[in-house]
Amino acid sequence: MPYTGRSESIVLTVLTLAVMHLDPTGFQGVAFGVTSYKEGIDPTIHLCEKPFKKAWAAVYLPRSLRNYLGIQSLDPEHHSKIQFNFFGRTSLFVDNSLRNEVLNTYVVSASIENVSIHHLSEPVNIILRHVKPNTNNAEVHCAFWDFAKNNGLGGWNTSGCEVNSTDLNSTICYCNHLTHFGVLLDLSRKAIDGVNHHILTLISYAGCGTSALFLGVVLVMHLVLDKLRRDYPSKILQNLCTALLMLNLVFLVNPWLSSFHNHGLCITVAVFLHYFLLAAFTWMGLESVHMYFAFVKVFKTYIPNYILKFCIAGWGIPAIIVATLLVINKDFYGTTSFSEHHDSPTAFCWIQDDVVFYISVVAYFFLLFLMNIGMFITVLLQIHFMKAKQQRQSKNWKQDFFHDLRSTVSLTFLLGLTWGFAFFAWGSARIFFLYVFTICNTLQGIDMSPET
Template sequence: TYVVSASVTNATGRIENLKEYVAVTLGWVCACSILDGYGGWNQKGCWTYNSSNDYTTCLCDHMTHFGVLLDVSRTPIDEKNERILTLITYMGCGVSSCFLGITVLTYTLLEKLRRDYPSKILLNLSLALLGLNLVFLLNSWISSFGIHGLCIAVAVTLHYFLLTSFTWMGLGAVNMYFALVKVFNVYVPSYILKFCLLGWGIPLIICGLVVAIKRDAYGMNTMSDSQITLDDSEMFCWVQNDVVFYVSVVSYIAFILLCNGSIFLVVLIQIRNMQVNQPAGTRSGILKDLRAVVSLTFLLGLTWSVAFLAWGPVKVFFLYLFSILNSLQGFFIFVFHCLMKENVCKQWRIHLCCGAFKLQEYSEWSQTATVVPKHKPNPPNTFPFMASVRSIKSNSTQSSTVSSESSQRQMTITRPDLGKTLPI
């Protein structure tokens, strides 16, 4: 058959971002496809608008880059950058999946590491991010089957794990606020159980409402029977409806990031005030504080805010920054909360190493806690470290006693060791 094409004289770049779709009416029944530049055909950016026995009308446009799940502008980019971004995203998600798996196994199998609330929150966050990365990696392969119901299921699952990840980031920030700002004033029974209901339940409600109200909001960018490759990046099941995307994805994530950013600033101010009140000899170095700040930045998901800056002429730059930082979020969590955490490394040496590298079983609190007078011992879980918020019922006498003893001994509670004791 004939090939229908169009060109614009003296055009200096790609024709895109059109206010109206280009309509091509062909005088026979056919499939709407375009030349992909590699000698083949695909349906990227074109779909059948109307068809009869005599003619077919196609509408053509460019689709968004699927590798950025939070592409707020939802405008196309050139094919070269799209392929590079796709490759970066796949590689980053693959690396993160491996190290998130190690993190989950470490905190699941080594019971001593998950005795406090921050470690339990970290475990749930790692599970959510692991699910997000795995579904993302399998999405293109599953979508290549072209099964509409399966595509919707994958898109819903991806949506769920994305919201779950951000919900746990938000809960981690809330726990941090309780630990650093309201150390003695908060008692929440069944603390972690309620966090789990919120962390896994709220995203389930949101996704359930979308499925019940507008199930066709989920779908595939294009439906093609061609073999999936990195060049076929349009084969991806995700939220296609713009209204649903901005309401259930962008607004929710923006709210979490706004709250996390505010708590992050409050925590930095609180730590700064503690550092000023400390004796000069006990203050930590700049590199240690910087490491703690970077750790919290990835833990609270603040790097995802880069997506809101990807507009206009700087869009491609921020998309690269977004893809690199956020696809490797799981890897950075492993580095800061496993590899660089002293108690985790000790547990690895105790249970995994042999010979000269193996450590014998040790008493954790005898090495890490400040010495307490024998006549008034404090149980490990009730000692008011900044590392966690235990649901401890204490009367005013007990609280005042702890505070008095802390002030007399100039204990490390006046400023937490960010590398070891910050929440999560």
């Protein structure tokens, strides 16, 4: 659209378009807002340099966008164009994948020509007035229209969009976030404050990196030393370490890969993360089954192809679960937000649908957790009875006590019982148990030594 001057706009009853040339030299931010609107009547629009406090729909682009506005020049034609849109009808934005959510605002957008914008140090501020007042105080979500969803038909995506405030008549949205390890089994799936979120994220990255290093060392030792890879416990441990190593690696690269904002890539990353998480849970369960055979079933029954059957279960059951979800709807996976903090620079690929999360992750882990608790108690009692006579005759009871304590702690990590802290992360104790959960489980691989 050729035009002269700094800006130009087109105003229709159901659509408004505004285009501007902005000099990056003195750019301090710009806001586009529709201050009055009624269907059938042309909307009233305004452009200014400060965020709107009230509007039917408004978007404020912060000063950090100056780096995207092209070269400094006296000629406005050399500056990048910023385009704002307001849609007074929402029939173009129908997402058939939504179940319980409905679009209750008009749609506003902003873009800079030929530029993809990510990692802003300041949030984009968006005001959206409710078409119908939120009289029931229903939960609201901020979202953007993702053209890649629903096989290219488009759909709403909440990645990087977070509610700053909401009331009866309007909602204010901010953008962008990090994530932490606890989100993999965070039962409440609610955002936490920015400070705790940032600390948990740093702990997660440090813990997962350290754990991955130790898991790699353990796997190399088992592969190099023939004595370590012969027996059944070592082979089961190798598979568990492999699942945990891949889980940590996928988790560590997840924010980086999700920053490309490629819907297909994000689905792939989320699928691998889900698969290796379920595989880790499954191998922890198989560890407990093997311990039961080894310590309780003293007179063992020969099981042909013992390890092969364990591998089919350990790697096959998670594959069946993930494949089933992909067949039903691949958009169960995607980018997700878990933080109230709006200055964080990256997104995270994980399960979007709460029902799918609770069934395929929480319920699956809960069943294995109950089984592992039962096996854990049974094995400890068996070991206690076996060593009772020896301990009565032993003079160095302190050494025996600490040895048993270390064995108990090792079993707790080996069987994944520390993941059970997620069940206590509710209400006022949620933040505390998220810290405990994150510290214990990101460092889980450190305890997977050959001695264990």
